[in-house]
Amino acid sequence: MSKRELHFGLMFWAGGTHPSGWRYPSSHAGAAFDIAFLQRVTQLVEAAKFDFLFLGDRLASDPSLQTTNPSQMSRLEPFVSGASLAAATSHIGIVVTANPTYYDPYNLARMFASLDHLSQGRASWNLVTGADEIAAGNFSRQSHWDTERRYDWADEFVAVVRGLWDSDAITPLHHKGRYFDVAGPLNVKRPPQGHPVILHAGTSDRSRELGARDADVIFAGQATIESAKAYYADVKSRARKYGRRDADIAILPGLTPVVAETTEKAVEIFDHLNSFIALEPEGDGGEASRYGSLGRMGKRRNLTAVSAAIGVDVSGQDRDAPVDPVVLAEANENGQRLFADVKRLTRRDVKGPNRLTYRDLIFGHISTGAVVVGNPNEVADHIQLWFDERAADGFNIFPPYVPESVEAFTSLVVPELQRRGLYRTEYSGPTFRDHLGLAKPAAVLSGSRSLRG
Amino acid sequence: MAKPLHLGFLYAPQSGSQTHDKSFDPLSPLHLTGLARDLEGAGFAFLLIDDSVGRAEPARSEAFTTASFLATRTRHIGLIAAANTSHVEPYNVTRLAASLDHVTHGRAGWLVSTGVVDPAGANYGQTAVAPDVHYERASEILDIARRLWDSWEDGAFIRDKQSGVFVDGSKIHPIDHVGAAFSVKGPLNVARPPQGQVVVAHRVADKRSAEFAGRHADIAILAAETAGDIAALRDNVLAAARGARRDEQHVLLFAEIVSVIGSDHAAGAPKAPVAHYVSGTPTEIADQIEALANAVTLDGLVVAPGVVRSSPDAFSRDVIPELVRRQRLRSGDRSATLRERLGLARPGNIFEHKAPEPASTAA
Incomplete structure (x- = not known):
């Protein structure tokens, strides 16, 4: 063989x-x-x-x-x-x-x-x-x-x-x-x-x-x-x-x-790409109905939707602010997975020099399929x-x-x-x-x- | 003297009226490319790729796939692919034709055929169409296709990276067609074809096909034996065009001729049931073509050789130069779309500057 x-x-x-x-x-x-x-x-x-x-x-x-x-x-x-x-x-x-x-x-x-x-x-x-x-x-x-x-x-x-x-x-x-x-x-x-x-x-x-x-x-x-x-x-x-x-x-x-040639450059490209996504106002966190199973972006692009997914209300947060470590501590299993995934992709965390933002959580939440950055x-x-x-x-x-x-x-x-x-x-x-x-x-x-x- | 003619070529090996010699394999991409390039070089305005869904010899590839393959291997020649309206879904065939127009940069056409070529119906068992409604069905599909091609206005794509606006939704239209055989909501999922509307061709052999061509076709291909019969078909087409309130100038009239040069007889060329034959030496053939053009006012000829060969056809090699010498042929504008080359205007969009129209009904 x-x-x-x-x-x-x-x-x-x-x-x-x-x-x-x-x-x-x-x-x-x-x-x-x-x-x-x-x-x-x-x-x-x-x-x-x-x-x-x-x-x-x-x-x-x-x-x-x-x-x-x-x-x-x-x-x-x-x-x-x-x-x-x-x-x-x-x-x-x-x-x-x-x-x-x-x-x-x-x-x-x-x-x-x-x-x-x-x-x-x-x-x-x-x-x-x-x-x-x-x-x-x-x-x-x-x-x-x-x-x-x-x-x-x-x-x-x-x-x-x-x-x-x-x-x-x-x-x-x-x-x-x-x-x-x-x-x-x-x-x-x-x-x-x-x-x-x-x-x-x-x-x-x-x-x-x-x-x-x-x-x-x-x-x-x-x-x-x-x-x-x-x-x-x-x-x-x-x-x-x-x-x-x-x-x-x-x-x-x-x-x-x-x-990209370096990890830093790859993360920069990933952030650059995400920066073009049109986010939605807060309020409605339900599933967007369009195209059921096709719905690569079937999820709402806001913190209301993130809140529902992770079991912690973050809908009032400034999207560009660093995520409070308490949010991670209180997040449900879904939320733990989301944090781990966003950390893996962005190399940012709730502590240390590179801080995760709430905006990162939105991008992580709406992303589907396997992604690798590096x-x-x-x-x-x-x-x-x-x-x-x-x-x-x-x-x-x-x-x-x-x-x-x-x-x-x-x-x-x-x-x-x-x-x-x-x-x-x-x-x-x-x-x-x-x-x-x-x-x-x-x-x-x-x-x-x-x-x- | 009659106006100079456009030339088209009908490719239909194993159709019952056309065969090919041993040097040509209709499933060989190289041979197909060679044929299309030879015709392009000889000055043909378009290549009609016929199709059959019946039990023909297993020798030909499907027409739209073939035309799409040839699209980027040629530069100037129009590529007109056949599809039988009795055996296709309107949404599928409309997007095939629109897409072919994009990949050819505006050189696409659709040779509309209709009806059952026995025993094609046997291959479509439970979905076979009753014989008496083939033309009604064809007519309804053409109405649907024209609206779907227009369902995206020319300016629908904005693609502004800065603002993130990709399309202007007000320039994209559902067609909401509900007719006798079909209901099609639309819009199409293809940008408007470069030609606006893909060139539509139809072969005319009787009153019913003349009626259809007069109403729907840009190119009517008149298939009859004598100049008198060709003229009669021509008159039927033009009467139908007037009846449909179309400008007669918008229907181009082509006569189908079967050329038999020298050794073709020996090659076993099958005899078409009804066709205008020209035969003899290249000079004799040019004489016969001149006689036809003087007898019937035509926009062009569709040459349907009895035998397709891998080497440049004798018609291209010997007859065309003779017709050029006699100033009987149009010189091709080699950079144009098929519409431009044939002198057909790019149609306006039925949805532009108009309120949405009510749902159409079948004719």
């Missing part, structure tokens, strides 16, 4: 994954529709031997996202950007997000087969079932399907798509199922990878099951190493019952790296720890501001990981499956294909 090695993807929100990343001085605020810029950034991570570029998607827009998540408000359709990026690269995997709830399996099977041919074996499907309720309004639906319905549909949908990829004139599909009647065969030749790589993300039971059965890469969102280890162990054990080996699935949590060694240590502890097989890198944070990661952290022997220095082959060490699946040559598992 070959040595386990790290895998990296780039979560490509062109304006940066930080809610105010687009306001960072060197960022390109109009990046989302500038294909030449998107190609340059893709070439940057390809030169650093990244496994893939991740093109997220949503099937609706809402201008109210502009202060919290402008990258999720509008973007290029991912098959269009994916094919354009394929034309400017040669090795990197291209992950296109597509939601079966609002697609037809024959159309989607064709598009992925086409992208796999055009990219010569680099296409990948990020299968999402859509937590986004407002998309229903754009697709003639009265309401958003519930989880069970979406996953029942998705399970059959994936089986049909795989069947179409395997089909040919001699063995067309002839699928007749609960939701789909599809004769086949597909009118695009079998994709170079056999089946384009399938990604999936999610924490619900149905989602974990779908991922364990059908995904080659799992994108996870755990913020702590403990929860990530538990998720990792659970998904790999579920996969075994489908006859899959641990190495058949790469589990890649998201990670936001803020890295010099190249510190960031590499974080990555290595998660990798060695089997909390991750690699990471989907969230670039908080683009392109500078991508340049910093590829020029500072990647070489350090290569020195440590944890990460490839060359691609082993031209296809995305090659990067993952996955063989091309044999075609299932049966006239009819039932759900696996």
Whole structure:
């Protein structure tokens, strides 16, 4: 068995994954529709031997996202950007997000087969079932399907798509199922990878099951190493019952790296980024309702919300004042975690020369997912720890501001990981499956294909 | 003398009317790039990438993915991708077309096809559309697409780093469409296309398709055998345009011609069911094209070769220079958007300077 090695993807929100990343001085605020810029950034991570570029998607827009998540408000359709990026690269995997709830399996099977041919074996499907309720309004639906319905549909949908990829004139599909009647065969030749790589993300039971059965890469969102280890162990054990080996699935949590030559400089960048976040007046500390599970910024951006979270009323404090050590002493378990996290990121404390401010607590409170701030060694240590502890097989890198944070990661952290022997220095082959060490699946040559598992 | 013509190229290998020779692999990115660059170099204004969702030979990639791949491998040629309105969701196809316009910097078009190419319906089992409503559905999708493309005004993005204002919400509009087949709230999640509205093309072979093209299309591609039949289709399109209160100048009329040069017969070119054939030597073909252009007032020709090859087509190599010599072709403005190149204005935005409109209804 070959040595386990790290895998990296780039979560490509062109304006940066930080809610105010687009306001960072060197960022390109109009990046989302500038294909030449998107190609340059893709070439940057390809030169650093990244496994893939991740093109997220949503099937609706809402201008109210502009202060919290402008990258999720509008973007290029991912098959269009994916094919354009394929034309400017040669090795990197291209992950296109597509939601079966609002697609037809024959159309989607064709598009992925086409992208796999055009990219010569680099296409990948990020299968999402859509937590986004407002998309229903754009697709003639009265309401958003519930989880069970979406996953029942998705399970059959994936089986049909795989069947179409395997089909040919001699063995067309002839699928007749609960939701789909599809004769086949597909009118695009079998994709170079056999089946384009399938990604999936999610924490619900149905989602974990779908991922364990059908995904080659799992994108996870755990913020702590403990929860990530538990998720990792659970998904790999579920996969075994489908006859899959641990190495058949790469589990890649998201990670936001803020890295610079020195720790001080990294913290300075982190503070600078946060300084652009528009905070809210005090008073309302409830959850902001927008975009439920997408809610990277679903929490109120004020001290009222912090107070509710930590169990100590700090809503009347001056945001720039140092935090009174009494607050830490009285904070609940949640609050203890928040303080530890903010201290880890900012290197500031309630005592000593570098004091935490109340504003820092707000930023800590609204932050989601795993963040690491530090010099190249510190960031590499974080990555290595998660990798060695089997909390991750690699990471989907969230670039908080683009392109500078991508340049910093590829020029500072990647070489350090290569020195440590944890990460490839060359691609082993031209296809995305090659990067993952996955063989091309044999075609299932049966006239009819039932759900696996 | 008739006005000089624009040239388009129809790419549809394994469509029943077009094949390709052994040197050309329609799934090879290199061959596709070579074809598009050859056509661009020869002066074609646009490349129509046809599509089929039926049981065609497994030989072609999906049109929008293909066009997007070619977008940054070409610089000047228009890229018009086909999508069949009977088998797509309006929100999906609208954003594909808008996005293609962004990555081509305004060279995108959508070749609207409709109806079931038997047995395509078999691949869409439970969602297949009843045959008699294909054009109603197409028409409703076009109405939706036009409003979605306009749902972000040109000035909607502010992107002011200083103030943190990213968009001007008053310039982003839901469309609140409720029609016979679809309800679409909007807005689109793509900035307004560089061309304002993506160029829409439609092939016209009968009264129904002429009606649709007259109402919705920027480019009507007239497919008939004789000059007289082409002229009749042209008149139908223009009558429909007038009926829809469109300026006739806003519908460009192209005749589809199938060129058969020398050895094409031997290569086994399939015969299109209804098409205007030109054949013989390059000089003879240029004569036949001149005769057609003198008989029917046209804005251009769509060349649909019987055989697609990896080497520059004989039409590009020999016929085009002959037509140029006779001053029958427009010289391309190579830096323009497809609309600019074709002399079509960039449309105003239906939402600009207007109160929000009531929900639209299907025609």
